[in-house]
Amino acid sequence: MAENGGPPRDDLYVPDRFEMLRDVGTGALQTIITPVQGALVEIDVQFADMRAARRGALMVLRGETGAGKSTFLDTIGLFRTGLVTERIPASDNVTEALQGKKRIDVPRVIVMEGREALGEASAEFIEAAMHGINSFVRSDAGRDTLVVWPANTDDLADLLTEKALKIGGEALLGVGDPVTRFSGPAKSQFVGIAERTVGALNEGASLAALGISEDAASALVQQASTIGRFLALVRGALIRNGAKVRALMAAEQFRLWTLVIAGNEPEGDVAALTRGGHAYADVDRLMTATNANIVADLKKQPDQVGILGTVFDAKIIHVDMMTALAVARQYGDAALHQEMADLGMSTSAEPKAVERLLSAELGLLLSGSSLGLRKRGGKAGSNTQAAFESLAFIATKKDGLLNKAIGTGLKDVDLINSFQTERELGTEYKYYSDLYCERAEGPIRLEMMWRKSTSRAEIANYVLSKLGNYGRAIGLLS
Structure with a gap:
């Protein structure tokens, strides 16, 4: 709870999932988000193929948990003029949700949200969803739409491509690799992303001002395989730093x-x-x-x-x-x-x-x-x-x-x-x-x-x- 005199000192904000950033505003996102050029090129190629074929398509996007798939998909519009991102929540019926979509005059990405692991989507559900996606991308409403199904595991990516090829063939997935690999930003960018995230969401604070030196940040990079994991490590370090000082201040929380x-x-x-x-x-x-x-x-x-x-x-x-x-x-x-x-x-x-x-x-x-x-x-x-x-x-x-x-x-x-x-x-x-x-x-x-x-x-x-x-x-x- 905030105190009079400003936000509480515990109110540090360092999210490691993009879902927590959706309400911070475009200005803050433009400060934080780093373009993943390889993935943007894949999107460009996919839309070029769609325009030539006069239909929509499906992309299976395989990446590790925390690699930044959601961040990338939600912020493509920051780097590609006019493109919009919509989502189908995990609680919605895929076919019904797509049937309710109208055609729009700009490129559109529709993300299958909350279905990234095999346990979150059964084979029966996937097959039914693929029928709905196949019908939608062939319709006038779906002509300029790329439906993206993120996957955290190879098992789910394989099952998705198997069902997609069975139902829609190459017309649904395209003629290239049926699975698009997403690795997220390079490790060399991790510290910069964390600095911008912490600064934008915590009134300009820096990692150093919160107790993480350049050497300490570099050490955390070596422990992290993804940007999400790195931000989680940074948050943990900041919390431990604050707890260390507060333990020394048990008698009075000095201000x-x-x-x-x-x-x-x-x-x-x-x-x-x-x-x-x-x-x-x-x-x-x-x-x-x-x-x-x-x-x-x-x-x-x-x-x-x-x-x-x-x-x-x-x-x-x-x-x-x-x-x-x-x-x-x-x-x-x-x-x-x-x-x-x-x-x-x-x-x-x-x-x-x-x-x-x-x-x-x-x-x-x-x-x-x-x-x-x-x-x-x-x-x-x-x-x-x-x-x-x-x-x-x-x-x-x-x-x-x-x-x-x-x-x-x-x-x-x-x-x-x-x-x-x-x-x-x-x-x-x-x-x-x-x-x-x-x-x-x-x-x-x-x-x-x-x-x-x-x-x-x-x-x-x-x-x-x-x-x-x-x-x-x-x-x-x-």
Whole structure:
């Protein structure tokens, strides 16, 4: 079940069967699917023969379980303009289903679904189905239709061709090899397909960011005979990676969100270091954005760092100056207001603080909304800039006062239930979070990056340092 603040950290989506991908949309499919050129050529040849003969035909497509037969058949239209794919579910009577088909003006593939193994289709059923297919492909409705019967075993492929030749002869199967062999994509493409699948279905995540290094992915390729098996191995590895970290975090399922609050309004830099509408920290981008010493240390343990970024639900969130100032004025305590007054800042109540908190990136994410397309706000005036510089100065010596004001504001607008400043992680490694926010779905630890001005490299260094500290605290990093 999804939690407020974005999808749950367990909600990883790595399907190994195409049936699970049918609803993801054409855009995602075009990103994921790789054309199997040899099989596409076989389809082209088959349709050329059909056009010459002025009739439809049957293709027996033999391939191993997980080779990608369903994926190939369902997505031919991505690579052959105008071609459509339809299916006859296993629960339907084949003859009746075909009799209900109308002629269409584009090439059509009809797939016999759920009948790929011998145990799923008896000899009697196959013979009856072949009569229906033979009649259909000879009819006007079936003239431009290729009926494809996938098979996972040689026994089924042999039985299909035996019945087809007996009922329709070469006119039904054509004059070439009665069985079309399908091997799926080459092993050299497995890792790329997995990267695109994971990225398209998991808000841009990469295998490395989920704890599978290049060497580990290559090792999994050697264990897999088909792309389906490889994706299943990848999913298993990702689940084990997450379980490994969670086992170290039994006391608390840490969620680490970094708030970037700076006078140069670096929302573009924050966006460049995150992925998806939920502002997930992209460890790959973080590692390439800075040359700080922390990167050299973390590169020694790349798999673990990637796992941390995912399982910690690590986010990087921009908080604009106007929101920070409004919160300080509206929710700051007497001590903060005294610091502000000493610097000549206004401490008048700011009623718009509520609206700003709820509509800011932090408020949207805490309420369970996606950020959508992030837009650069208007340029702050000189008075705002000057006021924020004073606020940033206070943060250099007493940031706890500012962090407390943010916690007070979040509680006031019901985005959190309660909070504590400087809360220990509760591990042997003594480390404190800036703001510990309690919610019904579990706590969130906010780390506050207050700066007069900052850069992409500095943000990356800050977030990686926090990930490193949390990782060492739970014993995953040395």
